[in-house]
Structure formats: structure tokens, C-alpha cells
Amino acid sequence: MSRPFNFSAGPAVLPEEVLQQASAEMLDWNGSGMSVMEMSHRGEEFMSICERAESDFRLLLAIPPAFRILFMQGGGLAENAIVPLNLSRGEQADFVVTGSWSQKSRQEAAKYCDARTAASSQADGYLRIPNADTWALREGSRYVHICSNETIHGVEFSTLPDLKALGCDAPLVIDFSSHVASRSVDWSRVGLAFAGAQKNLGPAGLTVVVVREDLLGNSLQACPSAFDYRVVADNRSMYNTPPTYAIYIAGLVFQWLLRQGEADALGVAAMERRNTGKSQSLYSAIDGSGFYVNRVEPACRSRMNIPFFLRDELRNDAFLNGARTRGLLQLKGHKSVGGMRASLYNAMPVAGVQALIAYMREFEKEHA
Numbered sequence: 001m002s003r004p005f006n007f008s009a010g011p012a013v014l015p016e017e018v019l020q021q022a023s024a025e026m027l028d029w030n031g032s033g034m035s036v037m038e039m040s041h042r043g044e045e046f047m048s049i050c051e052r053a054e055s056d057f058r059l060l061l062a063i064p065p066a067f068r069i070l071f072m073q074g075g076g077l078a079e080n081a082i083v084p085l086n087l088s089r090g091e092q093a094d095f096v097v098t099g100s101w102s103q104k105s106r107q108e109a110a111k112y113c114d115a116r117t118a119a120s121s122q123a124d125g126y127l128r129i130p131n132a133d134t135w136a137l138r139e140g141s142r143y144v145h146i147c148s149n150e151t152i153h154g155v156e157f158s159t160l161p162d163l164k165a166l167g168c169d170a171p172l173v174i175d176f177s178s179h180v181a182s183r184s185v186d187w188s189r190v191g192l193a194f195a196g197a198q199k200n201l202g203p204a205g206l207t208v209v210v211v212r213e214d215l216l217g218n219s220l221q222a223c224p225s226a227f228d229y230r231v232v233a234d235n236r237s238m239y240n241t242p243p244t245y246a247i248y249i250a251g252l253v254f255q256w257l258l259r260q261g262e263a264d265a266l267g268v269a270a271m272e273r274r275n276t277g278k279s280q281s282l283y284s285a286i287d288g289s290g291f292y293v294n295r296v297e298p299a300c301r302s303r304m305n306i307p308f309f310l311r312d313e314l315r316n317d318a319f320l321n322g323a324r325t326r327g328l329l330q331l332k333g334h335k336s337v338g339g340m341r342a343s344l345y346n347a348m349p350v351a352g353v354q355a356l357i358a359y360m361r362e363f364e365k366e367h368a
């Protein structure tokens with residue numbers, strides 16, 4: 001029996017092959033006689049799992065040697081505090097607010113530094129990204145924060161801003177929680193990137209941080225040692241016990257991603273192409289109907305999280321119930337936005353998107 005299609009925004013769908021492998025290895029990993037959950041994090045078995053996960057992630061996203069990869073805990077929301085604790089020096093930082101997540105980041109950072117909004121699309125209902133040449137970036141800011149994919153509002157930076165070209169020397173910090181590994185990253189434009197694993201990498205509990213080496217070592221006195229990037233980096237993510245099982249599953253996802261290939265594209269490049277195709281077919285089904293609507297400016301539309309609305313909101317419950325009976329799960333929109341949201345992460349097969357579109361057409365025919 002095939003599994004239903006799961007459109008959850010997170011924790012989210014994982015590749016079936018990964019779940020099967022984890023299931024087969026649950027009681028005995030690789031002849032060790034132990035489940036990965038039962039291993040010492042300092043033992044050679046787990047060390048090999050962790051090192052492979054790190055090097056596969058580096059390979060997958062072409063992360064240059066000047067960056068460190070840290071496996072931490074606390075999720076994206078904890079990073080909203082951990083980043084200013086490590087980078088702000090209690091001084092100033094600038095935020096581009098394009099949805100709920102970047103707004104939350106600014107508010108949390110304001111506990112630790114002078115955190116100011118450099119640009120915001122809040123007045124436009126978060127339907128677009130303010131042009132970079134209108135951003136009010138301040139001289140002397142310790143970093144500039146963006147959320148490169150707004151999971152709730154469905155807004156994505158199609159390319160990362162080039163701060164140097166804007167006359168700004170501060171490092172760019174990106175919250176890429178909900179589109180990490182969905183496309184390539186131009187690391188020449190990035191100082192630090194963080195992602196909670198539960199959207200596109202693996203189970204909840206693991207947070208991946210990619211940080212340029214020269215940004216380490218400037219934490220505030222009050223920064224907890226377990227959240228000090230210098231300490232975590234010096235201890236190869238083993239200062240405290242890392243989320244071992246989540247690292248193992250994420251490692252299996254990285255191996256799965258590296259196996260994905262299409263004609264001339266491998267790994268993330270193949271995923272990027274597939275993700276573009278999946279999202280385009282859903283957006284054109286929405287735009288081509290008079291029944292469904294997505295109001296995000298087309299150039300800023302997310303390829304991962306696609307909010308959409310029924311023009312007749314009274315039919316929302318009927319739509320969701322019908323979807324569930326067809327094995328299309330977790331399509332309800334975020335409570336702050338309403339309507340529907342389809343998250344099309346890497347592990348969502350093309351067939352899932354096709355099944356959703358077929359159902360949407362059928363529902364429209366029945367109710368239009």
C-alpha cells in the first residue's frame with residue numbers, strides 16, 4: 001500500500017527510502033548490535049555517522065572550507081537569540097522583515113542588541129520583498145538578517161542579496177530553515193545560515209548552522225557555553241550531547257539527496273529543478289482557476305510553501321475533508337493566514353503534487 005501524501009509545513013514528509021533504511025537499522029546499526037539511539041556520541045560508530053553527515057552536507061551544498069558546520073539544538077527560534085548573542089556584541093543589527101519569521105527574529109534580537117527594521121513588507125500584507133536598494137542599512141551594523149524563505153507567507157528570495165554591492169560590509173545572516181537543500185546557495189554572499197532540520201532535512205531536534213570562521217569568538221559574556229559558536233565549533237558539535245538520532249536521520253537524507261540525479265544535474269541541482277517544476281505546476285493550476293487564489297507577487301513566490309485560498313472560504317472544511325479522504329494530508333493553512341498551504345519539500349514526490357492538482361480541479365468542478 002502506498003503512503004498518503006503529506007503536505008505539512010513541518011515537521012514534514014521524509015523520503016520513504018530513508019524511513020525504510022532507518023526501520024531496517026533500528027535494532028542493529030551496521031552490525032554494531034546497537035540502535036543509533038543507544039550509542040555513545042563519542043564512540044567510533046556514532047563519530048563516523050556524524051562525520052559523514054557533516055561532509056555529505058558540505059558536499060551537497062558546496063560549502064567552502066572557510067565555513068564551519070555546526071550541529072546544534074534549539075531550532076530556528078533559539079537561533080533568533082543565539083545569533084545576536086554571538087554576532088551583535090550588544091551593538092546594532094538590521095532586519096529585513098518579509099513575514100512572520102523575520103519579524104520574530106527582529107523581536108528576539110532586540111533583547112540583546114539594537115535591532116532595527118531596515119525594510120518591511122508588513123503594510124502590503126507580506127506579499128512581496130522590498131527592493132534591496134530601498135533597504136535602510138546602517139553603518140556599523142554587526143549583521144543583516146533575512147529569512148530567505150518565509151514558511152508561513154510563502155515568500156522566497158529567488159537570489160540572495162549582495163550586501164557588498166549595496167555598500168554594506170556587514171555579514172548577511174539567513175534563516176533558511178524551510179528551503180535549505182532545495183536549491184544551491186551563493187556562499188560568497190553569506191556570513192551565517194541556520195536551519196531547523198524538521199522542514200527539509202530530517203526530524204525535529206537538530207539545528208544546522210553554517211558560519212564563516214572569522215565570525216566566531218565574539219560572543220557576549222552572557223552567552224550560554226552550549227550556544228557559543230566558538231565552543232561548539234572547537235568541540236566539533238560535541239560540547240554537549242548532540243541530537244544523535246536526528247543527526248543520523250538527516251545524514252540518511254543527505255545520502256538520499258546525493259543519489260538524486262537527472263541528466264546533467266546532481267543532488268541539490270536536481271532537486272532545484274524538480275522543486276521549480278513542482279511549484280510551477282501548482283501555481284499555474286491556482287492562477288488558471290477562478291476558484292483558487294495566491295496573491296504573492298510572482299517573482300517572490302516560494303517554491304517550498306504555497307499558501308492558497310478558496311475564493312469561497314465557506315468551503316474550506318469541505319475541501320480539507322475531501323483531501324484527507326484522498327490521502328492528501330495536512331493542507332490547512334497557518335492560523336495567522338488561514339486558507340490552505342501546500343508545502344512541497346524535497347521529499348514530496350511529483351506524483352503528490354499531481355494528485356493535489358487533480359483533486360483541486362475535481363473539487364472546483366463540483367463546487368464552482
Ligand SMILES: *Cc1c(COP(=O)(O)O)cnc(C)c1O
Pocket residue numbers: 010074075076077078101147149150151175176177178196199
Ligand atoms: C519552522 C521555522 C522556524 C522555527 O523553528 P523551530 O524549530 O520551531 O524553532 C524558524 N524559521 C523558519 C523560516 C521556519 O520555517
